[in-house]
Amino acid sequence: MLNIAIVGASGYTGLELIRILHCHSEVAVTCLTSEQSAGKRISDIFPTLKGRCDIVLENLEPVRVADKADIIFTALPHKAAMEVVPTFLKLGKKVIDLSADYRLSDPAVYGEWYETHLNPANLKKAVYGLPELRRAKIKGAKLVANPGCYPTSIILGLAPLLKKGLVDLTSIIADSASGVTGAGRSAKVDSLYCEVNEGFKAYGVGGVHRHTPEIEQELSLLAGEQLKITFTPHLVPMDRGILSTIYATPTKAITKETIGALYREFYDGEPFVRILSNDALPSTAFVRGSNFCDIAPLVDARNGRIIIISAIDNLVKGASGQAVQNMNLVCGFPETMGLEGLALFP
Secondary structure, three states: OEEEEEEOOOOHHHHHHHHHHOOOOOEEEEEEEOOOOOOOEHHHHOHHHOOOOOOEOEOOOHHHHHHOOOEEEEOOOOOOOOOOHHHHHHOOOEEEEOOOOOOOOOHHHHHHHOOOOOOOHHHHHOEEOOHHHHHHHHHOOOEEEOOOHHHHHHHHHHHHHHHOOOEOOOOOEEEEEEOHHHHOOOOOHHHOHHHHOOOOEEOOOOOOOOOHHHHHHHHHHHHOOOOOOEEEEEEOOOOOOEEEEEEEOEOOOOOHHHHHHHHHHHOOOOOOEEEOOOOOOOOHHHOOOOOOEEEEEEEEOOOOEEEEEEEEOOOHHHHHHHHHHHHHHHHOOOOOOOOOOOOOOO
């Protein structure tokens, strides 16, 4: 039995980690931190946990946290994570980081989109934690950079086409819509009920969203050359979920049957990627609360364009579920352990 610490446990991803790990037979959550809620029980913050996880939240003291855990999940904002991760690594702990601090391999790119990186040497040690593409490297990693939610939906959606060189790299457009939990749990005017309800809006328009370099980094690796995409995120008045619709121009004529066969072969045996067929389309309702990514590869024959639609739960496959999937690989557990639950529907 391995002991688990969750640093930054009072946010939505922290709660989701607790929910998932509670059903994991090989680990026990032994330490939870929260700077704002230290001294309170986690079940006082999230009553859904009452009687199942009543651990008292504590301040973040890295050495003390490390003494209580074998594996540490850092569910902190960017910058806050890189202030403590080096200490955990020096103390011999394995870290699954859910922030953006170790996703970008180039410190100059990180500095352009965030701020100066405090420990760039660790960027070379971090493994980008998308299991469907990096499984072998994740298994030996001491630091896993858990992918962002939007990048997960877009990268999984495009990977088969890029690996085969089947799309014009200058033509890729991704429109993604996310539930409000993607903005985190802290109070923001833009996330208030009256600001979000009965509305649907774009934000981060014009290539300025911070997930853009992460998406382009990973898609460029798949394609074997540098590329840029047009990425526009949208906010939907729902709790959770991401639906991405991705457009690209094929480099040669392709049929719906051919592209469907390509995707089924590429993701054959993947426990959490489902390729839809028979005109079925992904919906956030069908992945809610699960670690699945549903993908429908389609062809717009009239306009000579490929359309890929993917759906994930932004808090599960887009964050905490994928983090547990990565933990399973790092620790040698069955990859699906603790993640077997089906979607919550209706």
